[in-house]
Amino acid sequence: MDLLHDLLFDYTLRTVALGAATLGIVSGSLGTYAVLRGQSLLGDAVSHAALPGIALAFLLTGSKAPLVLVIGAALAGWVGTLAVMGVVRRSRIPFDAALGIVLSVFFGFGLVLLVVIQRQPAGNQAGLDSFLFGQAAALVTRDVVVMAALGAAALVVTLAFWKEFKLLAFDTAFGSTLGLPMRRLDVALTTLIVIAIVIGLQTVGVVLMSAMLIAPAAAARQWTDRLGVMMGLAAFFGALAGASGAVISATTTQLPTGPTIVLCASVLVVVSLAFAPRRGLIAAWLRARRNRTNLREIGVLEDLYTLALQHAENPHHPHPVATLQTMTARPESVVPGLEALAARGLVASHDDRGWTLTEQGLSAARAFARIPEGSGQKAEGSGRRTTGHGPRTTDHGLPP
Amino acid sequence: MTQGQLEIQLIAAVTAAACALPGVFLVLRRVSLMSDAISHAILPGLVLAFFVTEDLASPLLIVAAAATGVLTVVLIEALSRTGRVKEDAAIGLVFPVLFSLGVVLIARFASDVHLDVDAVLLGELAFAPFNRFVVGGTDLGPQALWVMGPVLLLNLGFIVAFFKELKLSTFDAGLAAALGFAPVALHYGLMTLVSVTAVGAFDAVGSILVVALMIAPPATAYLLTDRLTVMLGLSAGLGVLCAVAGYWMARGLDSSIAGSMATAAGLAFALTFAFAPERGLVALARRRRTRRRAFAEKMLAVHLLHHEGTPQEDRECRVPHLQEHLRWTPDLAKLAVEAAVRDGYVVRRVDRLALTAEGRAYARESMVD
Numbered sequence: 001m002d003l004l005h006d007l008l009f010d011y012t013l014r015t016v017a018l019g020a021a022t023l024g025i026v027s028g029s030l031g032t033y034a035v036l037r038g039q040s041l042l043g044d045a046v047s048h049a050a051l052p053g054i055a056l057a058f059l060l061t062g063s064k065a066p067l068v069l070v071i072g073a074a075l076a077g078w079v080g081t082l083a084v085m086g087v088v089r090r091s092r093i094p095f096d097a098a099l100g101i102v103l104s105v106f107f108g109f110g111l112v113l114l115v116v117i118q119r120q121p122a123g124n125q126a127g128l129d130s131f132l133f134g135q136a137a138a139l140v141t142r143d144v145v146v147m148a149a150l151g152a153a154a155l156v157v158t159l160a161f162w163k164e165f166k167l168l169a170f171d172t173a174f175g176s177t178l179g180l181p182m183r184r185l186d187v188a189l190t191t192l193i194v195i196a197i198v199i200g201l202q203t204v205g206v207v208l209m210s211a212m213l214i215a216p217a218a219a220a221r222q223w224t225d226r227l228g229v230m231m232g233l234a235a236f237f238g239a240l241a242g243a244s245g246a247v248i249s250a251t252t253t254q255l256p257t258g259p260t261i262v263l264c265a266s267v268l269v270v271v272s273l274a275f276a277p278r279r280g281l282i283a284a285w286l287r288a289r290r291n292r293t294n295l296r297e298i299g300v301l302e303d304l305y306t307l308a309l310q311h312a313e314n315p316h317h318p319h320p321v322a323t324l325q326t327m328t329a330r331p332e333s334v335v336p337g338l339e340a341l342a343a344r345g346l347v348a349s350h351d352d353r354g355w356t357l358t359e360q361g362l363s364a365a366r367a368f369a370r371i372p373e374g375s376g377q378k379a380e381g382s383g384r385r386t387t388g389h390g391p392r393t394t395d396h397g398l399p400p
Numbered sequence: 401m402t403q404g405q406l407e408i409q410l411i412a413a414v415t416a417a418a419c420a421l422p423g424v425f426l427v428l429r430r431v432s433l434m435s436d437a438i439s440h441a442i443l444p445g446l447v448l449a450f451f452v453t454e455d456l457a458s459p460l461l462i463v464a465a466a467a468t469g470v471l472t473v474v475l476i477e478a479l480s481r482t483g484r485v486k487e488d489a490a491i492g493l494v495f496p497v498l499f500s501l502g503v504v505l506i507a508r509f510a511s512d513v514h515l516d517v518d519a520v521l522l523g524e525l526a527f528a529p530f531n532r533f534v535v536g537g538t539d540l541g542p543q544a545l546w547v548m549g550p551v552l553l554l555n556l557g558f559i560v561a562f563f564k565e566l567k568l569s570t571f572d573a574g575l576a577a578a579l580g581f582a583p584v585a586l587h588y589g590l591m592t593l594v595s596v597t598a599v600g601a602f603d604a605v606g607s608i609l610v611v612a613l614m615i616a617p618p619a620t621a622y623l624l625t626d627r628l629t630v631m632l633g634l635s636a637g638l639g640v641l642c643a644v645a646g647y648w649m650a651r652g653l654d655s656s657i658a659g660s661m662a663t664a665a666g667l668a669f670a671l672t673f674a675f676a677p678e679r680g681l682v683a684l685a686r687r688r689r690t691r692r693r694a695f696a697e698k699m700l701a702v703h704l705l706h707h708e709g710t711p712q713e714d715r716e717c718r719v720p721h722l723q724e725h726l727r728w729t730p731d732l733a734k735l736a737v738e739a740a741v742r743d744g745y746v747v748r749r750v751d752r753l754a755l756t757a758e759g760r761a762y763a764r765e766s767m768v769d
Contacts, residue, residue: 040489041433048608091679093427096488097619100432101669104612108662111609115655207440207608211496218485218493254508259500266497273484281482 013250019139019147020242020261023200026151027209028216028238029158030196032231033189035217036169041099042081042190043213046197047206048103049080051110054201055117066143066202070150073198080106081190107206134205134258147199154195157188165189166227203242204258215265216241222276241265293340296330298368300337303327304347304357305365315362318354409647411544412661415601416613416639418552421559422593423614424635427622428570433488434473434591435614437495439598441472443502451509462547462599469595470588472498544603551600558593559632562586567628605658612662613639620669623676642668696736699726701745701763704755717753 027043034040053076054069061068080102087098158165167175168185175182193213200209220233245261274282303324308315321338325331338355341347346361357365426432445468449461472494479490559566569576569583577583594614601610621634646661653660674681703726707716715721722733737753740746745759755763 035486035489038486038488040486040492041436044433044436044492087673090681090684091623091673093619093622094430094432096430097427097432097615097622100436100611100615101619101666103436104608104610105616105662105666105669107608108612108656108659109666111656111659112650112653112663113655115659116653119654207499208496210492211500214489214492215496218489222484256503256507259503259507262496262500263504266493266500269493273482279484281484 016139017243017246019144020246021239022147022151023203024238024242025235026196027200027212028234029231030193031213031217032234033169034213040214043197044210045099045103046077046194047209049106050077050198051107052076052113055110055113066146070198074194077194134203150195150199154192204261208258208262211262215269219268219272222272222279237268296333296337297340301365308357316356318350318356320354407542409644412643412647413640414548414552416643417636418548418555418597419601419613420617420635420639421555424618424632427618432615433491436611437491438469438472438595439610441495441498442468443499447502447505465599466595470592473591547600551597609658609662612665616665616669620672623672623679693739697739698766700736700740701759702766705763718751
């Protein structure tokens with residue numbers, strides 16, 4: 001209850017948590033598009049490229065007001081983004097190399113400016129270098145209001161252009177055939193991502209801001225195939241990571257806020273990767289195991305059915321395990337398969353003479369047969385034995 | 401020039417050359433941002449090694465950081481291979497976690513030690529000459545040179561020893577695998593080199609600017625040549641040039657040397673992007689203009705051929721008509737006529753145009769094309 005009390009009434013904790021949650025919502029939402037378009041690291045380039053903008057804004061205005069610095073950061077980030085796009089479109093430099101050049105060169109130039117500022121008479125650099133690592137504890141209500149206003153504007157535009165951005169993310173060529181200005185939409189969406197990045201710089205810093213763009217969206221992706229749901233989930237995960245990171249950081253000594261927020265976001269990614277119902281790794285592992293089991297049972301069933309066709313006069317003639325084992329590439333799977341099928345009443349054991357299909361088993365086998373019953377007769381008449389099988393798929397399911 | 405200044409430039413040049421060599425393969429294999437991921441993610445390795453050794457100058461720090469760099473690559477590959485996230489997202493997810501862990505470890509357990517996290521990001525070459533390598537009372541020069549010199553030699557050695565394997569796996573990975581050139585081992589060997597280089601370089605220029613030195617010179621060279629050996633040489637040379645230029649820029653501005661080196665690398669890239677003889681914007685624009693003129697000239701010749709000796713000849717074969725019929729702008733019409741006249745395909749008689757024999761042959765040949 002002390003924590004809840006502090007969260008509600010402690011000015012600093014409430015402000016930091018709200019600020020972190022706000023940035024999480026915006027970066028999560030817009031990160032959805034960055035991740036889906038294969039531009040996850042664009043955020044990294046923008047956040048690094050923002051540094052000279054911050055320095056120039058200070059040099060030109062002498063002001064450290066958050067709005068001024070955010071505008072400077074946004075302009076530099078935007079120029080960096082356009083530079084990446086221009087280089088990729090007009091040369092053979094790959095996208096990732098262009099990102100690397102822009103992020104490091106702009107950042108280097110930002111460093112030069114920061115040191116120049118430091119040497120000026122009025123050049124109190126303090127506050128500017130907090131952008132490198134973020135300084136969430138220094139957030140004040142005014143900062144949060146700026147973040148919320150810019151973030152809200154970005155989200156409103158995102159919703160207003162929902163159809164267009166969806167086309168841009170999934171089928172740019174189709175959008176072009178509809179006559180939509182896809183390149184301008186690309187610049188617009190990238191601009192929104194720039195806004196999402198720059199409002200977070202003060203909280204988590206230049207280096208880690210890209211994680212806030214990617215992690216909530218990557219986590220959300222594991223839970224859904226629908227864009228709207230993914231964006232909503234990403235916003236929620238972003239807010240959750242931001243707020244919980246801020247709270248954990250505030251309640252633990254010497255725990256910096258930015259890295260803690262990023263670690264919380266990463267925990268969400270790991271949990272989502274592992275436990276999501278369809279795309280999760282655990283669900284996939286269970287599915288694969290169930291498929292292997294089904295495949296084993298179907299294989300044995302088909303082999304018994306093949307043998308039954310050789311004995312048209314007595315389909316319940318028993319066959320020893322050894323015979324079944326010679327018919328498969330995986331003999332070790334025969335006995336467990338037989339036991340599983342017996343438990344379902346599809347096969348029966350005849351003491352030491354072997355196994356046979358039950359009536360139920362015959363019906364089930366016919367439903368899956370890849371060897372029509374009629375050709376069995378013909379095969380026997382010609383004296384040929386039918387053995388072996390083509391590749392089996394994991395789509396088979398036995399009837400309930 | 402003082403010895404200190406000379407040493408700084410030498411350290412900068414060696415660092416830049418060492419970074420440029422593996423950077424060539426990063427750019428060509430389209431994994432440039434692995435350098436960003438590795439150079440950021442080595443922080444926890446450094447911190448843990450420091451906890452063990454209590455010595456910031458211990459070689460174990462370099463080993464541990466390089467191992468962390470390789471671990472970063474392993475984690476990124478593993479995450480990519482799940483198929484749940486794309487490779488770029490995997491990069492963007494892994495290195496912030498490792499970097500965050502490093503920052504948290506420093507803040508909680510090493511905040512009273514001079515292990516300043518600023519130094520990892522930023523580095524400062526100006527102080528490098530003060531760290532001397534002294535053995536038995538003999539001053540052997542700056543410590544940074546003894547780190548980056550061997551790294552440069554290691555990079556050179558690896559590239560020379562495995563040149564054909566690297567070349568083949570970079571340009572035709574399928575064939576390399578089919579021939580049994582162990583592409584995975586080669587990949588991790590290359591990534592280990594990147595890690596070692598990034599670790600060695602970060603003390604001089606900081607982890608973010610390692611990216612500038614690794615990516616910008618190779619990308620610049622990529623705009624200038626199609627040959628891998630030339631690209632390697634050009635990259636190293638450009639790196640050295642940018643390092644020295646950056647040093648003097650920093651002196652002029654009294655500012656960060658590492659930042660100036662990155663800025664110089666960026667300027668070199670921008671200039672090459674604009675003016676490269678084959679692939680620069682200027683060359684492309686000139687080539688585009690040349691092609692446009694040649695095409696217009698060809699159309700003009702064919703147009704005149706079609707109307708030669710016809711009742712409409714007198715009306716069709718006038719300069720103003722080109723704008724009506726072919727919908728050319730006045731500038732384009734003027735350009736085409738001047739080019740055709742200069743090339744000897746067309747003659748002007750007062751305001752009429754007529755094909756020369758050469759022009760007639762050119763027009764017929766164009767139609768066959």
